[in-house]
Amino acid sequence: MVTVTRASTRTLQRHHPLLQDAPPGRTSPLKVERSRLLTQKRTLKVGLTSSRTEEVISEPSKFGHKFRSENVDICYPPVFQSGGIYDLRPSAQSNDDPLYYDAMAVIICALGARYLSYCSNIARTFLIDADSSQEKAYKTLLEAHQAAINALRPNVKLSAAYEAALAVFNKKAPELVPYLTRNAGTGIGIEFRESALALSPKNERTVKPGMVFNVALGLQKLANPGGKDAKTKEYSLLLSDTVVVREKDAEVATASCTKEFSDIAYSFKDDDEEDEEAAAEDKKRPTRAAPPADAPPAKAFLRSDTGEVTKEAKRKEKQAELAKQKNDETYRRLAAQASGQTVGTTAVRSTGDIQAYRRVDDIPTGKELMIEIDERNEAVLLPIYGLMVPFHISTIKSVSNQIQQDGAHAYIRINFNVPGTGFAAAYAPAQKYPDAIFLREVSFRSNDVRHSAHVVQLLKTTKRMMAQRETEKADRATLVTQEKLMLAKGRPITLPDLSIRPSFPGRGKKLPGALEGHANGFRYVAGNFKSGERLDIMYRNIKHAFFQPAQNNLITLLHFHLHHPIMVGNKKTKDVQLYTEVREGVESLDGGRRSMYDPDEIEEEQRERERRNKVNTDFQQFVRRIQELWEKDFRNLDLEFDIPFRELGFPGVSYKSTGFIMPTVNCLVELIEMPFLVITLNEVEIVNLERVGLNVRNFDMVIVFKDFKKDPAHIDAIPTSSLDTIKDWLNSMNIKYYENRLNLNWKEILRTITSDPEHFIKEGGWEFLNMDASDESASSDESSGYAPTDEEEEDSDSSEEDSEDESVVDSDEEGSDDEDSDEEEEEGLTWDELEAQAKKADRERDPSDDSDDERQRRKVKARPADGGRGPPPKRVRR
Structure with a gap:
């Protein structure tokens, strides 16, 4: 409600000329409008102004505002009054008379808007060439209005607001007390006027946090002896704001629309005098010679006249202020964190105490020496030197099956986790047994290709399932304990035919479900109520809630972003989404192309449109009822569905x-x-x-x-x-x-x-x-x-070498090659140095790969032949 009140205020400021402020160096829009109307001998109808303002509220998207038209409505037709005829009651209506803005004229504007059925109200008075008595009356009313707002504090009687306003008049202008309105406003909410919460001198009810008031104070039928005609002999003043009571004081939700005297008082006398002086100066100036006939036409306006430069200048000015503010905030936050700065760590499974079998007798004995996988104990038994040696699945890094070209046999290769490969010094068994010798890899040759493929597949599946279980276990260990769901006493608020993302595993993945709103949280049930999957989301764990209707997409959704993650099946997540498809995402192609005027095509589009509207309406009604529940019982959580x-x-x-x-x-x-x-x-x-x-x-x-x-x-x-x-x-x-x-x-x-x-x-x-x-x-x-x-x-280079996930393309090898090539260009290696490098590379290779004759041939090729090209000249390093 606060949001729509501010939006309504900005809308009124932006689109009604009476409320616009003039940029520096430019004329007020009100003055421009008055000059244009007087020049063209036209008048501005009050009824037309009211209808235009109502159009702004009803269609906010047309004017660049962020509200959906179906959520916004008016509380009453906008009221504009001038010309000596004033009615300060909320039921007042605008007439069809021209808007009067001559000297000492008074214009009253009142606007009420609804957002999601909640009301807001604002009223302002504008003075044209006001005299001293009008200025005094308005300033006293402004001070009294502010005093009434300041009096609205928790545990204070409602009558205190009117008494505070009356005290200001008794002190500053007692002669105006008889003209003061009978109360200082009423409560406001779903109903525009809550009579039980009237700010009258006899109301003994107390103010409570969360109450919202329409603080409206006015002076009726004031006499103006200096008025020149009947339209200025009598006038009224009115100020109204929507005020929200907080824990300690009151917040003016419509404060973005100013009401200071300097902002609502307009003077045309000074402008007329300035125009006369400017005209006299123009007569004294020499006239500029006319341009030649073949000269290009001069520009009729500058780019600044379109507002582009002014808009960019304002944006840069505000960004400059934000830069200084942001630097100060960053320094204060970093300085406060400097003393207690900690480095986050990730909880991983410790493999220092893993056990596949407690005793040797527990190891299963097979009749044949072949690779066996014990899924129950998560171990693999490998035949080594005639014995079945068990290894826990967590010690295995990778496994592969390589079928030879002849297809008659295959090699099973198993790589183990060892210090210095991935885990490095953090490998738990290496820390617990620093002097132990670790097995790096083993290979087995099998004559049964199918059996080897089956063993490798089973081993990978067991390893994957163990990793998923350990990940889920670690995720659950870090979860924050949630409160238990309290079921609603009556029938809960329900939204049926929903799907969930992330989805439940197994059969619950495709089953539709229903979302129920209970006393302290939501419950989503997929499938059968008794045996189906369930998920509870507590209201206190919701950080942000979103409602996105189907518009240019296939689904209507509710999305909850949580403070603390929860488990959806076996997945840990902070985002839960419930959605309904409004139309199918596939199109049947067997029927061929149809004409756009085909009755079946038109009927199908109509059905899709009706279904989309129905789904959006059902979601919107569910959101509205949940929002009312939150406003009633969980106001302190500040929960609201964002669109x-x-x-x-x-x-x-x-x-x-x-x-x-x-x-x-x-x-x-x-x-x-x-x-x-x-x-x-x-x-x-x-x-x-x-x-x-x-x-x-x-x-x-x-x-x-x-x-x-x-x-x-x-x-x-x-x-x-x-x-x-x-x-x-x-x-x-x-x-x-x-x-x-x-x-x-x-x-x-x-x-x-x-x-x-x-x-x-x-x-x-x-x-x-x-x-x-x-x-x-x-x-x-x-x-x-x-x-x-x-x-x-150096730290950056080392961190980039250690990390393999920072880039899709691995550039470490390319970087090393570039460095080597640069070094060769600078120094220029001799043939002896190149031969030494070749020998070193040969020693690092597996000696079984090459024979002595092959190594000797490479050695001969590395030396230049007689009469051939000699070694490259050495370059002096600069």
């Missing part, structure tokens, strides 16, 4: 495939393709737009989180046409963004920042990302934006 803003969405690659990424009120999401993308905006530090300005068709977005231990999120291949939309959205969300021409190494950047925060701030903080600041620094800092020391470069 993505498709108008602000853009295509991009967040994982492997292209998806349509859309912002919500609190997040940036992509909920169609798996894995899902959910980024909480409050956790974002900065956003870096990379590959911008290279005349390419797309660019990349890197989202850096406040937790520098968390890897930045990457969204790649965003069309350049979406750049301005993204920058406007980031600016509106108070998120600092930078633009770069290069892709940066963020792992190295974050490591450098956390290692020395003071140096980071001293060097300008995040401003090293500013592309406009210095083009030279951008070209010299291609890899990380910093100049790392030699030690940092």
